[in-house]
Amino acid sequence: MTISGLCLRFASRSCQLYGGKFAGPSWRAFGSSAVRNSSVKSGGPLPTIAQQIDALYAEQPPIPEYRAREGEPTEVKRARLLFQSRKRGMLENGLLLSSFADRFLAELDDKQLDTYDTLINLPTNDWDIYYWISGVRPPPEDFQSDVMTMLQNFVKMKRKNPVFANRI
Secondary structure, eight states, X not given: OOXXXXXXXXXXXXXXXXXXXXXXXXXXXXXXXXXXXXXXXXXXXXXXXXXXXXXXXXXXXXXXXXXXXXXXXXXXXXXXXXXXXXXXXSHHHHHHHHHHHHHHGGGOOHHHHHHHHHHHHSOSOHHHHHHHHHTSSOOOGGGOSHHHHHHHHHHHHHHHOHHHHTTO
């Protein structure tokens, strides 16, 4: 039997392997109703693994809309941005943005903090941010700013000499 012929059935805290088909109509993938098929209840053919995977990827979670925070105290904003710089969706951005924030966040004025906040929270794809700050792709006009230039220069300096970049 091949791996593609194996299916997982999740029972209470245990995972059992079954060959070829899911064990019954109660199987649901991450709460997805798209995987459940009415033919399952009537004893018809079960969905294939490919259909089940397609159903999982069809239901993407909605991305919340970015809203600028009005009236947030500067120190609270710095603390939030430092945390958000460290806890990114990908390791590369987490390392680059957190080291940049450790070094420069205390020196940024309110306008620059707003620009940095928009930069790290508005794009929905962390790879875009990574490509912009590493110079692989030019950033769009909306994100061209002195903060973007600072980030790009910081990344260039960090590439040349990682120890020196932390002591600038």
